[in-house]
Amino acid sequence: MLAVKFGLSTENLRAYVGMITDETLGFMSKELRVSNQWQGFDALDAMSELTILTASRTLQGKEVRAGLDKTFAQRYEHLDGGFTPINFMFPKLPLPSYRRRDKAQKAMSEFYQGIIRKRREGTHDHEYDMISALQSSSYKDGTPLSDRDIAHMMIALLMAGQHTSSATSSWTLLHLAERPDVWNELYQEQKERFGNPDGTFRDLTYEDLKELKVLDYVIRETLRLHAPIHSIMRKVISDISVPNSLSSPKQSENGSYVIPKGHFVLASPGVAQMDPLIWQNAEEWNPHRWNDESGVAAMAAEQYTEGDKVDYGYGSVSKGTESPYQPFGAGRHRCIGESFAYVQLQTILATLCRNVELKLQGPFPSPNYQTMIVLPLKGQTKIMYKLRA
Numbered sequence: 001m002l003a004v005k006f007g008l009s010t011e012n013l014r015a016y017v018g019m020i021t022d023e024t025l026g027f028m029s030k031e032l033r034v035s036n037q038w039q040g041f042d043a044l045d046a047m048s049e050l051t052i053l054t055a056s057r058t059l060q061g062k063e064v065r066a067g068l069d070k071t072f073a074q075r076y077e078h079l080d081g082g083f084t085p086i087n088f089m090f091p092k093l094p095l096p097s098y099r100r101r102d103k104a105q106k107a108m109s110e111f112y113q114g115i116i117r118k119r120r121e122g123t124h125d126h127e128y129d130m131i132s133a134l135q136s137s138s139y140k141d142g143t144p145l146s147d148r149d150i151a152h153m154m155i156a157l158l159m160a161g162q163h164t165s166s167a168t169s170s171w172t173l174l175h176l177a178e179r180p181d182v183w184n185e186l187y188q189e190q191k192e193r194f195g196n197p198d199g200t201f202r203d204l205t206y207e208d209l210k211e212l213k214v215l216d217y218v219i220r221e222t223l224r225l226h227a228p229i230h231s232i233m234r235k236v237i238s239d240i241s242v243p244n245s246l247s248s249p250k251q252s253e254n255g256s257y258v259i260p261k262g263h264f265v266l267a268s269p270g271v272a273q274m275d276p277l278i279w280q281n282a283e284e285w286n287p288h289r290w291n292d293e294s295g296v297a298a299m300a301a302e303q304y305t306e307g308d309k310v311d312y313g314y315g316s317v318s319k320g321t322e323s324p325y326q327p328f329g330a331g332r333h334r335c336i337g338e339s340f341a342y343v344q345l346q347t348i349l350a351t352l353c354r355n356v357e358l359k360l361q362g363p364f365p366s367p368n369y370q371t372m373i374v375l376p377l378k379g380q381t382k383i384m385y386k387l388r389a
C-alpha cells in the first residue's frame with residue numbers, strides 16, 4: 001500500500017490536473033460534440049467513458065490510454081461481471097460469468113506485464129504514473145515487487161476507481177442538471193477565481209482546486225446521498241465482544257454481545273449518512289448544508305478529516321470512525337484513492353461547468369433516486385447540454 005500511496009503523491013496529483021482537463025476537453029469536442037444546439041447524453045454511459053479516459057491518462061499510464069479499445073473494454077466488462085455479491089458468497093461456482101472473469105483476469109495481467117517488460121527495456125519517461133511508482137518500490141523487507149504483483153495491483157486500482165468515480169460524477173451531474181441555480185453558483189465560482197478580463201479562464205491548478213468551496217460542497221453532498229460503496233464486509237477472525245453501549249437490543253443477561261469467529265459483519269456508510277436523526281431533511285440534496293459552520297455537516301466533515309489520527313505505515317491519516325459521514329470508509333482500510341478521486345471529479349466538473357449549460361430531460365431518476373447503487377441511472381433520464389451562450 002505504501003508504494004501505491006507514493007504513486008498518489010501531491011506532485012503526481014499536481015501533474016494530473018492538466019491531463020484530466022485535456023481529456024475532458026477532448027471528450028467534449030470528440031464524443032459530446034458540444035455545439036450551440038441542445039443535445040442529450042446518458043449520464044452513466046458518458047461518465048463511465050470519461051472516468052476511464054482520465055484514469056488511464058494519469059494513474060494507469062500512456063500505454064493503457066493508447067490501448068483502450070474494444071478488447072480492453074470487453075475484458076473490463078468480464079472482470080466487472082465477476083465482481084458481484086454472488087462471487088463473494090460462492091467463490092467457485094461453475095458459471096460462465098466466472099470463467100469469463102478468470103480468462104479476462106489472465107489477459108489483463110499479461111497486458112500489464114507486457115507493458116512493464118517493455119518499460120524495463122526502453123526509455124523512462126513515465127514519471128507520473130502508478131506502474132512507474134510501483135516499479136521503483138519494494139516490500140518492507142526490501143524485496144522488489146514482481147511484475148505479476150504490479151500487474152495485479154494495477155487491475156485492483158482500475159476496478160477500485162472506475163465505478164466509484166463514474167457513479168459519483170453521474171449522480172452529481174444529474175443533480176446539477178436539475179438545479180441550474182447550483183450549476184450557476186459553480187460557474188460564478190470559476191469566474192471569480194479564474195476569469196480573465198476577456199471572458200476566458202486561467203488554467204486550473206491543484207492548489208486552486210482546494211479553494212473551490214461550492215465545488216467541494218457539491219461533491220460531498222452527492223457522496224452523502226449516493227455513497228458508491230454501499231456495503232463493507234469483514235470476516236470475523238476471532239470472537240469480538242461488542243461493548244455494552246453498542247449492543248442493542250441486549251443479546252444476553254449481562255448485556256454483552258459476542259460476534260463469533262467465522263461470522264461476517266457488514267457496515268453501510270450510507271445508513272448513517274442518511275439518518276434523519278442526524279441530518280436535517282436527510283433525503284434532500286442540499287450542498288449548502290456543508291456551508292453552515294455550526295451545522296451537523298460541518299461537524300461530520302471535521303470528524304472525518306481531522307479526527308483521531310493514526311499512521312498505518314504510509315503517513316498520518318484520520319481514522320474517521322467517529323463521523324456519521326464516511327463515503328471513503330474508515331479505519332485501516334480507508335480509501336487510498338480519495339485525493340485522486342477528488343482531483344478527478346473536481347477537474348471534470350469544473351471543466352464542464354466553464355463550457356456548457358445543462359438541463360434535465362425527463363424526471364430525476366426516481367422513485368429510487370436515494371439509492372446508492374447506479375442501476376436506476378441507466379437509460380432513464382438524459383442530461384441536455386449546449387455551449388454556454
Ligand code: HEM
Pocket residue numbers: 001059156157160161162164165168227228229232233326327328329330332333334335336337338340341
Ligand atoms: C468517489 C470515489 C471513491 C469512493 C467513494 C471510494 C470508497 C472507498 C471505500 C468506502 C473503501 C473502503 C472499503 C473497505 O473498508 O472495505 C475504499 C477502499 C479502497 N479504495 Fe476507494 N473509493 C473511491 C475511489 C477510489 C480510487 C479512484 C481508487 C484508486 C485510485 C481507490 C482505491 C481504493 C483501494 C486500493 C482501497 C482498499 C484500501 C485498503 O483495503 O486498505 N478508490 N474506497
